[in-house]
Every structure is written in C-alpha cells, then in structure tokens.
Amino acid sequence: MSVFANQISPVKKGTGTENGHKQLSVVFYVIGALIALYGVFCYLIGDLQWSAFADRVATYKNAYNRFLETGKAMTFAEGFGYYTIKFSVVIILLGLLLILNGNMMHGQRWARYKDFICVMPALFCLALFVYYPLLDLVRISFTNWNLLKEDYKFVGIKNYKWLFDGSGWKNLKNTLIVTLRYTFWEVLFSLAGGLLLALLFNRMTRYFNALRALTFMPKYIATATSAIIFVWMLNGPHGFINWVLSLFKIVGPDWLADAKYALSGVLMLTFWRSVGYAMMIYLSAMKGIPQDYYEAASIDGADGVHCFRFITLPMLAPTTLFLLVTTFISSMKVFQSVDVMTSGGPHDATMVMVQWVYNLSFKDFRIDRAASASLVFFIILLGFTVLTMRYSNKSVNYDQ
Amino acid sequence: MKKLTALFLALLMVLTVSAAFADENPYAVTEPITIEWWHSNEDQYTDFIQELAAQFHEEYPLITVEPVYIGSGTVLAEKLIAAIQGDAVPAVSQVNVSYLAEYFDSGVCTDLEPYFEAYGIDKNDFVVGYRKTATREADGHMYSLPFLASTQVIYYNKTVVKDEGLTIPTKWEDMDAFMKAATKFNDDGTTARWAFVFGGWGTNYFETLFTNYGVEVIKEDGTCGLADPISIEITNQIKEWIDAGYAYWAYGSGSSGNMRQHFWDGEAVCVTHTCSLITTYRDKIAGAFEFDIAGFPAAPTGLAYTLLSGNHLVIPKKASQAQKNAGFVFANWVTSGEGSLRWAEVSGYMPGRYSAMQGEAYEALIEKTPAYEGLFANVDNIQPQDSRTYYASCTNEWMKSLALIFCEGAPVEETLKECAETINEILEDL
Structure with a gap:
C-alpha cells in the first residue's frame, strides 16, 4: 500500500x-x-x-x-x-x-x-x-418483449405510436390527469396541513411533544398496512367513516367503489401519512429562524399575523421548496396505497401512472409498452422538477 | 452353495427388473433430491400444506418438497418472471390460469407429454375444460396440471327458498319471475332483501351470462360484438332488474366482501361467487340458515357454461432435469384423485380429474359438504378462459362499461358502443 x-x-x-x-x-x-x-x-x-x-x-x-x-x-x-x-x-x-x-x-x-x-x-x-x-x-x-420470451424483435416506434396515436393515448391522458390531480391535492394538503400543525405545535411542552409524536407516527406504519385499515374504514355499508356520518344522519358514499369519491378516499390515507412529516420539517425550520427578527418586528408594532406573513413564511421558503419538490416527486410516483385500496379503479378513477405501468407490465405482459409509457412519464416528471427548481431559484430567498 | 446361487440369481433378477423399469421411464427419480414448490395459498392452508409435504415424503422418500409461500397470485407471477429471468426457478410453481397462455407461448414451461407417456397417465382423465386450459394451442400439448380449479356458481339461501316456495331459476327466462318473487322492500321503497347480486368486479363472474346467449366479445371478423343487439338486450334486461331494486351489480373495492356479508346477513337470496369459497360460506353461515349452490341459468341457446378459474401447477423449463423429474412426481401426486379431494375438503377447489369424482373419499366429501354434488355434476359445463393475451384487456374495458351502466346509470346503448369502439382500437393496435 x-x-x-x-x-x-x-x-x-x-x-x-x-x-x-x-x-x-x-x-x-x-x-x-x-x-x-x-x-x-x-x-x-x-x-x-x-x-x-x-x-x-x-x-x-x-x-x-x-x-x-x-x-x-x-x-x-x-x-x-x-x-x-x-x-x-x-x-x-x-x-x-x-x-x-x-x-x-x-x-x-x-x-x-x-x-x-x-x-x-x-x-x-x-x-x-x-x-x-x-x-x-x-x-x-423499441422491442416487442413480454418479460418472458427470450426472442424478441425490434419494432421501431410501434410502442410510441400506440401511446400517442393509438388506444394507449386515452389511457395515458387519463392516468396523467389522475396523477396530477392526486399530486396537486397531496402537495396542497400536506404542505398547508403541515405548516398549520407546525405553527400549532411550535411549543416545547410535554403535551405538545406527545401530540407531535402522534401526528408523525403514521409515517412509521407501512403503507400497505395503513391502506388495508383505510379500506375497512372507508367501506360503504360497513365502514367506520360512514358509521360516524350516520350518527349525524348523513349517508356516506361508498368511498372506494364510487368513481366520484375514490380519489378522495386514497387521498385521506395520503394526507394522514404525510402531514406529520411536513409538520416535522417545518418545525425544525422554524427553530432555525432567529428570534431577533420577531423581537425587532414586535418593537415596530407587528402583530402575530404580520410576523407570520413577513417573517415566518419568507424564512420558510427554502423548506417549502424542499417539501414541494420531494412531495411532488413522491406523489407523482404513488403506487402502493392505490394498488392496495383500489387497484386503479373504479372506472380508472384512481389509475395513477405507476399503477398503469405496473398493469401493463405484469397483467398484460406488455413490458414494451410499459417501457415507453415509463419513459414519457420520466420526461414529464423531469420537466416539472426542472421548472419548479428554476422558478424557485428566482423567487426563493436562502439568506437569513 | 445352492442357497447362495439362488440368492445371487434372485438379486440378479431384482437388479435386472429395476434396470428394466429404469430404462422404461427415463424420468424416474433415482437419487434423493429436495425441491421447492412455490405457491400462493395463504396462512389458513399452511399446516395442511406442511402435512401434505410430509405425507408425500413418506410415500416418495427420495423426494423432499419444501413448500414456499410467495404471496398472492399476482406477486407469485411477478416473482416467477424474475426467477425465470434470473435462472433460479423452483421445480414446481403454482400459476393462476389467467397467466398460463402467455407462459406457454413464451416457452417457459416444460412440455408434460413425455412425462404422461412415461408414467402412463391418461389425459382423458382430466376434466375437459381444465385440460383445454392446460393445453398450448400451437402444438396441442399439455404444459400444466390442473391444481386448484374453481368456477362461478350461484350461492342461494336454501331456507328462504324453501320457506317462501321460491324456485332457483335454471333458465334465463325464469329470472324475471324469481327477481320479483324473492325481493323484499322497505316501507320507504328501498330494497330490504335483494333477489340477486351479480358479481361485477371480475369478468369471469358475468362473461358467460352474455356469451351463453350468443354475445361475442370478439367476433370472427376480428371486431367487437359488445354493441350488437343481443348484448344490448341482455344489458337492458339486467339494468331493469337493478333499477327496480331487485338486484345490484357488485363492483369496486370491497364489493366482493360486501356482497358476501349481505348474503350471510340474509339481505340477499342469491349471489354469484367462486365455488372456491364454499367452505368459507359454510363456516360463516355456521348453521344460521341452509345454503346450497346452483349453476348459472341456461340461456335460450341451452348453454349454461361458466369459466374455469383457479390455479395450475407448472414445471419451469429452466429447472434441471432432476428437478423436473421430481417436480413432476410431486405435481402429479398432489393433483391426482386423492390429493385433489383433500384440497377440496379444506378449501372449495374442485378436483381436476374425473377419476377423483368417485370412490369412498369422494362420497365422504359429498356427505360433509352436500353442495359439492351439484357442482361436480356440472363439471363439463366449465369452459376454459379465452387464452388470447389481449382478450383480458378487452373484457376489462367491458367490465368498466357495465359498471358505468349498472352502478352509475350510464345509458346502455351509447356506453356499449363506446366500449366496442375502445376494444376495436385495442384490436387494431395488436
């Protein structure tokens, strides 16, 4: 040596x-x-x-x-x-x-x-x-491989033609809409909910510690396990949620079997799991904001709303960007909760992109088509992320 | 000396006979071997499976079977694909029938014909529909052994039927009268007890209701026939029953469980479900009322087919010859008459061979679960699923459209036309 x-x-x-x-x-x-x-x-x-x-x-x-x-x-x-x-x-x-x-x-x-x-x-x-x-x-x-056979052929752009100019287009469009809709609500609920909870729990008392731990705990539970419990809770005739609603004389829908509500059902699980994580990240960022700013602002007569609007929120911008990008990417790739709760149904109302790609690969044995769809999805995801980063570089202030 | 000579001659004879037998069967297992059996039978069967492996080892001491639970049918299919790609296959694997055609055509399963010949197994002993499912269309050879066969049946509340003088419809024409007679309404007009629940969460549960009538999902000219008048007529008929509150279409997450619960709670007289759950129904009902099973009502064409579901056993082509030999002995044993009757007893899956449907063990099974008798009597009405790989994609579109019609109130004709157009697009893209 x-x-x-x-x-x-x-x-x-x-x-x-x-x-x-x-x-x-x-x-x-x-x-x-x-x-x-x-x-x-x-x-x-x-x-x-x-x-x-x-x-x-x-x-x-x-x-x-x-x-x-x-x-x-x-x-x-x-x-x-x-x-x-x-x-x-x-x-x-x-x-x-x-x-x-x-x-x-x-x-x-x-x-x-x-x-x-x-x-x-x-x-x-x-x-x-x-x-x-x-x-x-x-x-x-560019092949016609089915995951099993050893001999496959190169078929040129046939799979891309199917995707953009064939029967795949309808599915691609639907899955993109569903995925973006899911992502929008997850990002919105997680970030807004996380921020609100962080503001609420930003006190170092024993009780708030326990509450923080309780809020964060769902993140530790395996997605599949939580999903199965939510399937029971959201069941139409025998579910817990509808039983609670019935106490108030409200007839709840069949959350996961009704196309109008299925995505909301899946989002309930997502929100429950992700809001604690966003809260913790926001809390740690809040601890890093110098108290001098708040003291100076209060001397100048700023109230709580002003402090939040002009100090807390801008100082949390880098954290918000981090959460935005990571939540965006993870929610665009959502699969497990959807697979367990609805498998993409009913009527493709929860058919997110990864679930569709999975179905193409392992149910239809069309890994060739799944590959082309995955690549398109990857490019879209990359594009969105680059755009977000570019925009944020211009508007997020990293100085403290 | 004479004794010694006699002993020597006897030994020689034994060796010669053994050698002769060994020559006759090139697939005989001659050395101790341990094989893996991948399956997807859940926790409730674990003890039974271990018992089965132990019993097999007693009968065939050279072969030790290690059963490995891989996961659900879908997970097993994924893992098997990975194992095939990674050249690390088990000797025997369970495969859901919906994947078989793709496996056969891709050449990943062992051709079982030479084994049948070597062991003198009569292929005609396999139930005709199961045999077709196990057969590759291109060469007519069998590549799998029917293992846990199931089909769709009507579970009905025998107590209600007897008490109220109802007759379970055996013909489609009798359905309307039954619907009206068996339904009960609350004072506010909502349904208190459905006459019939149609399984709409899987294509198997409704496909033959239409195809027995003459509906063709894909016609001979390669186009979709789901928007044809006959298909519209049957769909309209079912929609009428659903709209009137006589029946409902079970679709979406949890719908199978809800349907079962309605039946167990006495809120539905008839439900369509898989026969593989016969023991679950028996245990859950637990004597609260009598139940029985019936076949699907025959269409005016006289056909009353249902589709084969369940699992087969395959021997991956990439397994070594020794593994294949041992794998076949085990697969044959576990799917043979006695083996499959034992499965039927603990699960609800049907035997795959005619020879199993006779004898003392069979009689004992019928005595324990009388509902089996009617099921086995109709075993020739079980047809294989369409093995074309794109067919599932087409019927899946159909399933979504029917759910739109029956659950969301979409108009029949327009929705079926749209469905047919989508399927035609799928067919054009092949």
Missing part, C-alpha cells in the same frame, strides 16, 4: 513519480478501453441482436439451456461467451470505471484519488442499478 501510495502521492512535475503515474494511468486507460469495447460488442450482439453474430449467440444460449436441463457443463468458450454477453453492461461499466480511474490518477493528487477510490463501488452500484435500468428502458421500448 505504501509503495502504491508513494507512486501516486503529490504530483511533482517532471519527477519520476509523475512519470510513474502517467505510465500506470495509461495502463488503466488501455485496459479500461479494451474491456469497455468488449462490453459494447457483447451488448451489440446480445441485447441489440446484431444479426451477424446471431448464430454464435444462439450456440451459447443453447449450451447454457443444455447445462440447465441436463447438467452437462459448458466448454470454456461457451461459458465465457454466454456470461460475457449476459453481463455485458457490467463489463462496460467496469471498463468505464477503469478509464475514469486512469483519468483520476493522471491528473489528480493522491488525496483526491483516494476519495475517488472510496466512491468507486458506490458509483458502480449507482450506475448498474439506477442509470442502466433507465437506459435499458429505452431499448425495451
């Missing part, structure tokens, strides 16, 4: 150590490039079905299937071919990381290089489990 450390410790121009770094980094560059290129080649012949090598790929796959069925071992060439094609993306990523490693070694000091080495495993996992699946969606969206 010490030898290695000496080799790439503080770069001194024109010294032997620097030359050693460069030589070593070139080795990393070359090996990395070779591995990455081989990975790309494997990806081309495997995932992208480069027809010139179709027979070779089929031979490897047959050898592997024979191994699975009969236990007859593959030859080294067959095994190497099969596994490198199967793990082509891992190979590409390894190659890229080696190139990056060479680059860091070439131009950075040891301390920086050490930092890079530490983040390399995380970077690798991030690339493999987050960015690669995202990129692979693009490939799948």
Whole structure:
C-alpha cells in the first residue's frame, strides 16, 4: 500500500513519480478501453441482436439451456461467451470505471484519488442499478418483449405510436390527469396541513411533544398496512367513516367503489401519512429562524399575523421548496396505497401512472409498452422538477 | 452353495427388473433430491400444506418438497418472471390460469407429454375444460396440471327458498319471475332483501351470462360484438332488474366482501361467487340458515357454461432435469384423485380429474359438504378462459362499461358502443 501510495502521492512535475503515474494511468486507460469495447460488442450482439453474430449467440444460449436441463457443463468458450454477453453492461461499466480511474490518477493528487477510490463501488452500484435500468428502458421500448420470451424483435416506434396515436393515448391522458390531480391535492394538503400543525405545535411542552409524536407516527406504519385499515374504514355499508356520518344522519358514499369519491378516499390515507412529516420539517425550520427578527418586528408594532406573513413564511421558503419538490416527486410516483385500496379503479378513477405501468407490465405482459409509457412519464416528471427548481431559484430567498 | 446361487440369481433378477423399469421411464427419480414448490395459498392452508409435504415424503422418500409461500397470485407471477429471468426457478410453481397462455407461448414451461407417456397417465382423465386450459394451442400439448380449479356458481339461501316456495331459476327466462318473487322492500321503497347480486368486479363472474346467449366479445371478423343487439338486450334486461331494486351489480373495492356479508346477513337470496369459497360460506353461515349452490341459468341457446378459474401447477423449463423429474412426481401426486379431494375438503377447489369424482373419499366429501354434488355434476359445463393475451384487456374495458351502466346509470346503448369502439382500437393496435 505504501509503495502504491508513494507512486501516486503529490504530483511533482517532471519527477519520476509523475512519470510513474502517467505510465500506470495509461495502463488503466488501455485496459479500461479494451474491456469497455468488449462490453459494447457483447451488448451489440446480445441485447441489440446484431444479426451477424446471431448464430454464435444462439450456440451459447443453447449450451447454457443444455447445462440447465441436463447438467452437462459448458466448454470454456461457451461459458465465457454466454456470461460475457449476459453481463455485458457490467463489463462496460467496469471498463468505464477503469478509464475514469486512469483519468483520476493522471491528473489528480493522491488525496483526491483516494476519495475517488472510496466512491468507486458506490458509483458502480449507482450506475448498474439506477442509470442502466433507465437506459435499458429505452431499448425495451423499441422491442416487442413480454418479460418472458427470450426472442424478441425490434419494432421501431410501434410502442410510441400506440401511446400517442393509438388506444394507449386515452389511457395515458387519463392516468396523467389522475396523477396530477392526486399530486396537486397531496402537495396542497400536506404542505398547508403541515405548516398549520407546525405553527400549532411550535411549543416545547410535554403535551405538545406527545401530540407531535402522534401526528408523525403514521409515517412509521407501512403503507400497505395503513391502506388495508383505510379500506375497512372507508367501506360503504360497513365502514367506520360512514358509521360516524350516520350518527349525524348523513349517508356516506361508498368511498372506494364510487368513481366520484375514490380519489378522495386514497387521498385521506395520503394526507394522514404525510402531514406529520411536513409538520416535522417545518418545525425544525422554524427553530432555525432567529428570534431577533420577531423581537425587532414586535418593537415596530407587528402583530402575530404580520410576523407570520413577513417573517415566518419568507424564512420558510427554502423548506417549502424542499417539501414541494420531494412531495411532488413522491406523489407523482404513488403506487402502493392505490394498488392496495383500489387497484386503479373504479372506472380508472384512481389509475395513477405507476399503477398503469405496473398493469401493463405484469397483467398484460406488455413490458414494451410499459417501457415507453415509463419513459414519457420520466420526461414529464423531469420537466416539472426542472421548472419548479428554476422558478424557485428566482423567487426563493436562502439568506437569513 | 445352492442357497447362495439362488440368492445371487434372485438379486440378479431384482437388479435386472429395476434396470428394466429404469430404462422404461427415463424420468424416474433415482437419487434423493429436495425441491421447492412455490405457491400462493395463504396462512389458513399452511399446516395442511406442511402435512401434505410430509405425507408425500413418506410415500416418495427420495423426494423432499419444501413448500414456499410467495404471496398472492399476482406477486407469485411477478416473482416467477424474475426467477425465470434470473435462472433460479423452483421445480414446481403454482400459476393462476389467467397467466398460463402467455407462459406457454413464451416457452417457459416444460412440455408434460413425455412425462404422461412415461408414467402412463391418461389425459382423458382430466376434466375437459381444465385440460383445454392446460393445453398450448400451437402444438396441442399439455404444459400444466390442473391444481386448484374453481368456477362461478350461484350461492342461494336454501331456507328462504324453501320457506317462501321460491324456485332457483335454471333458465334465463325464469329470472324475471324469481327477481320479483324473492325481493323484499322497505316501507320507504328501498330494497330490504335483494333477489340477486351479480358479481361485477371480475369478468369471469358475468362473461358467460352474455356469451351463453350468443354475445361475442370478439367476433370472427376480428371486431367487437359488445354493441350488437343481443348484448344490448341482455344489458337492458339486467339494468331493469337493478333499477327496480331487485338486484345490484357488485363492483369496486370491497364489493366482493360486501356482497358476501349481505348474503350471510340474509339481505340477499342469491349471489354469484367462486365455488372456491364454499367452505368459507359454510363456516360463516355456521348453521344460521341452509345454503346450497346452483349453476348459472341456461340461456335460450341451452348453454349454461361458466369459466374455469383457479390455479395450475407448472414445471419451469429452466429447472434441471432432476428437478423436473421430481417436480413432476410431486405435481402429479398432489393433483391426482386423492390429493385433489383433500384440497377440496379444506378449501372449495374442485378436483381436476374425473377419476377423483368417485370412490369412498369422494362420497365422504359429498356427505360433509352436500353442495359439492351439484357442482361436480356440472363439471363439463366449465369452459376454459379465452387464452388470447389481449382478450383480458378487452373484457376489462367491458367490465368498466357495465359498471358505468349498472352502478352509475350510464345509458346502455351509447356506453356499449363506446366500449366496442375502445376494444376495436385495442384490436387494431395488436
């Protein structure tokens, strides 16, 4: 280790150590490039079905299937071919990381290089489990894959045509409207409710501590568990909510079975779960507002409303932005509560985007269409987030 | 010396016979093996399943079965897909019938024909509708074994029917009279007791009510037939009953549970539900009143089909040959006559083979749950679900439209036309 450390410790121009770094980094560059290129080649012949090598790929796959069925071992060439094609993306990523490693070694000091080495495993996992699946969606969206069969075909923009110019359009439009409607109400209720509760509970007494804990507690309960309890509570003829309403001579609707009320039913659970979280974030932000401002304002004759309007609210703007963006993204991706409570029904009244994508993938076996819908959804989500951030950068004051 | 020679000859004979048998059956299990069985049978069956695995191990000491509860049918399907992609499949897996066609066509299940031949299993012993479901259309081979078969039935309150002199309709034409006779109203005109509750939360529950009549979801010319006059006529008829307060259409979250509760509370005379819940009905009613089950009323065409639901067992193609061999022995055992009758006893699922519907065990089952008798007598009226993969998407649109009509008061003709247009769009996009 010490030898290695000496080799790439503080770069001194024109010294032997620097030359050693460069030589070593070139080795990393070359090996990395070779591995990455081989990975790309494997990806081309495997995932992208480069027809010139179709027979070779089929031979490897047959050898592997024979191994699975009969236990007859593959030859080294067959095994190497099969596994490198199967793990082509891992190979590409390894190659890229080696190139990056060479680059860091070439131009950075040891301390920086050490930092890079530490983040390399995380970077690798991030690339493999987050960015690669995202990129692979693009490939799948141009195929007719059904999640099961090994042989799929590239079908061009057929899935996108279905989405924008076929029977998918009606569903896409409906799911976007439902998702945005859900998101709007969740963001509004969570932020407004959280802020109100934070104002109410912003006192450090024992009772308020207990109340704060009670309000925050739903966040700890698993969504599926809470959803099942809400399904019982919101049941039409036998539910708790309607029983309470009946005490006031009000006939409650069948919350989750009536298209007019189903989204409200789901939102009740959402609000119950998320308002405590927003409250806690607001509370911690409120603690950070200097008391001097309030004292100065009170000397100038400002009352509570003025203090809230001109001190608390503006000072909470960064927190509001944080909550807005995180709540927005999480509510656009809502799935579990909807899946348990309504599965998107009735009449698609709660068919949010992720539920639709899930149905396409695992109920209709149309992962190809699901991939195209997911990509469109991703672009919309990204667009909204960028717009929000841009707008907020202009209007949110981070100074204290 | 003679004794030794005799012993040697006897040993030789045993070895020769064993070898001969082994040669006859290339799929015989010859070495100890442990296999996984993925299933979706919930907690109430855990002890029974463990017992079953232990009993199987006693009969087949070379094979140890480890039952693994994966989750609901949908979760199991997801996990199985992942397992197939990751080459980490179980030897045997339960699969809901609605997924079978896609699995067969994708080539992920083992062809069972050679196993049937090796073990001398007569395919004609499988109930005809179940066999069709287990058969891949392209080659006519069976790729699964019917395991927990169920279908839709009418549960009716036998006590009310007897006391009030009602007759459960066996023909669609008798439905109107029954609706009027069995319904009871409160003083304010609201319904106190429904004559009939139609299951509308799943397409299985209503599809054959229409198709027996001649309605075609997808016609031979490839277009949707749901806006045809016959479909409009039946829909109008059901809507009339619902509007008059004789019946309701159970749809949406919790509707199945509410419908059951209405029946158990005596607020509905007839409900359409799956036969797999027969033991649940029996236990919940707990002698409060007598109940029985009946088949769907026959359409004027004479047809009284219902659809096959439930689960089959498949052996994933990616399992090793040894796993497949052991998996088949277990799957065959658990779906065979005695095995399936034991399931029927604890659940409500029907046996998948004709040979199970006879003998002492069968008689004992009928004695314990007499409602089974009528069900088994009509077993040939159970038809396989349409195996075309896009068919479920089409019937799902139909289900939503019918719920709009029956629950939200949407106009019949316009809604069905709109539904047919949507389905035609789906069909055009294939």
